[in-house]
Amino acid sequence: xxxxxxxxxxxxxxxxxxxxxxxxxxxMGKKALIVTGARSAKANxxxxxxxxxxxxxxxxxxxxxxxxxxxTIPCAYDGAAxxxxxxxxxxxxxxxxxxxxxxxxxxxxxxxxxxxxxxxxGGYSPDVLPIACIPTTAGTGSEVTQYSILSxxxxxxxxxxxxxxxxxxxxxxxxxxxMGLPRTTTINTAIDALSHSVEGMLSARAGALTDTLALDxxxxxxxxxxxxxxxxxxxxxxxxxxxxxxxxxxxxxxxGTTAVHAMGYSLTYFKNIDHGRAxxxxxxxxxxxxxxxxxxxxxxxLTAMGLDSMDGFKxxxxxxxxxxxxxxxxxxxxxxxxxxxxxxMDNCLARPDPKDLPALYRESFGx
Ligand code: NAP
Ligand code: FE
Numbered sequence: 027x028x029x030x031x032x033x034x035x036x037x038x039x040x041x042x043x044x045x046x047x048x049x050x051x052x053x054m055g056k057k058a059l060i061v062t063g064a065r066s067a068k069a070n071x072x073x074x075x076x077x078x079x080x081x082x083x084x085x086x087x088x089x090x091x092x093x094x095x096x097x098t099i100p101c102a103y104d105g106a107a108x109x110x111x112x113x114x115x116x117x118x119x120x121x122x123x124x125x126x127x128x129x130x131x132x133x134x135x136x137x138x139x140x141x142x143x144x145x146x147x148g149g150y151s152p153d154v155l156p157i158a159c160i161p162t163t164a165g166t167g168s169e170v171t172q173y174s175i176l177s178x179x180x181x182x183x184x185x186x187x188x189x190x191x192x193x194x195x196x197x198x199x200x201x202x203x204x205m206g207l208p209r210t211t212t213i214n215t216a217i218d219a220l221s222h223s224v225e226g227m228l229s230a231r232a233g234a235l236t237d238t239l240a241l242d243x244x245x246x247x248x249x250x251x252x253x254x255x256x257x258x259x260x261x262x263x264x265x266x267x268x269x270x271x272x273x274x275x276x277x278x279x280x281x282g283t284t285a286v287h288a289m290g291y292s293l294t295y296f297k298n299i300d301h302g303r304a305x306x307x308x309x310x311x312x313x314x315x316x317x318x319x320x321x322x323x324x325x326x327x328l329t330a331m332g333l334d335s336m337d338g339f340k341x342x343x344x345x346x347x348x349x350x351x352x353x354x355x356x357x358x359x360x361x362x363x364x365x366x367x368x369x370x371m372d373n374c375l376a377r378p379d380p381k382d383l384p385a386l387y388r389e390s391f392g393x
Pocket of ligand 1: 062063064065066067070093094095096097121122123124125127162163165166167168171172173174175184203204205206207208211214215218301302
């Protein structure tokens with residue numbers, strides 16, 4: 027057997043894990059930039075836990091709480107400017123994928139002068155601020171990945187910046203912060219995590235270890251479908267989703283994402299459809315496409331979910347996601363052309379031809 031697997035983040039999971047392990051943050055530096063969204067970190071107690079931990083360690087901090095959903099490039103430069111002005115030497119992200127991804131870009135830009143047009147060109151130096159992540163959605167797995175996804179207005183899509191230097195040093199996973207997560211956000215983020223693990227199974231870069239993690243993640247998410255539907259997740263179920271989402275992050279850190287993420291980016295950028303929901307709407311048609319070519323991979327995924335057919339898979343996702351948005355033929359063609367050019371397509375084990383993509387969008391949106 028031959029494989030490579032990278033998972034350099036130290037993961038600390040459990041209720042009250044930040045307060046109980048505050049000392050872990052002590053080696054990160056003297057002053058932190060805490061990167062969050064506008065509201066949730068203040069409301070769910072995570073910001074207070076982090077500031078108490080830092081204060082207890084004698085560390086200073088500044089707060090950048092301007093990260094919006096699907097963070098923009100100007101947001102990353104803005105946060106980096108504050109990091110420089112405040113003389114911080116590490117970054118702590120609290121929130122969903124948006125603050126975590128913004129924090130990773132900030133960690134690079136605070137130390138390296140990179141013009142906007144070269145931001146996604148790679149070749150970053152290792153001189154990056156160390157990062158700790160506290161995920162408060164169970165979806166992106168960004169706390170264990172080397173990716174930062176930013177809305178790119180020049181390219182009119184979401185662009186990914188990837189570097190081994192932005193793997194977070196620490197991830198603190200405490201599901202108590204998610205107890206007030208609204209039903210729609212819970213569903214959309216869990217479907218993003220499902221999509222990571224499913225796409226990891228269908229990646230040309232999949233291996234024995236990523237399969238093991240992906241199937242465990244898929245199992246854990248599917249087991250929560252009913253409670254997600256009823257909006258009645260217990261702390262234990264929130265924990266399972268957070269764990270499954272972290273596994274999904276470890277998977278895509280090694281396999282990359284595939285056609286589903288490639289096709290979903292335009293749905294988010296142009297139609298404002300949540301990232302996880304966009305993936306969920308596309309998953310059934312892509313899985314049917316793959317089933318015709320490599321049925322055994324789809325069979326493994328369905329078995330892990332306790333399902334016996336793709337019809338069951340589609341019905342389960344429809345129940346959670348409801349009716350899709352409407353899409354025009356012009357949008358189908360434009361989004362297909364954009365998806366065909368992404369690097370994610372290269373990861374597909376069964377790679378759709380560019381001319382197959384419009385049919386996948388049409389099937390997903392019932393047009
Ligand atoms: P998000 O944009 O980070 O957050 C969505 C919403 O949920 C925000 O309004 C946020 O409020 C709120 N929220 C977060 N935690 C909450 C909590 N515990 N309780 C109540 N509300 C809470 O959504 P996301 O789906 O987690 O992240 C999506 C982004 O991640 C996209 O940009 C996507 O492209 C990216 N992504 C990255 C990777 C990767 O590997 N790096 C993988 C997949 C997706 P506040 O703004 O007030 O916090
Ligand atoms: Fe994703």
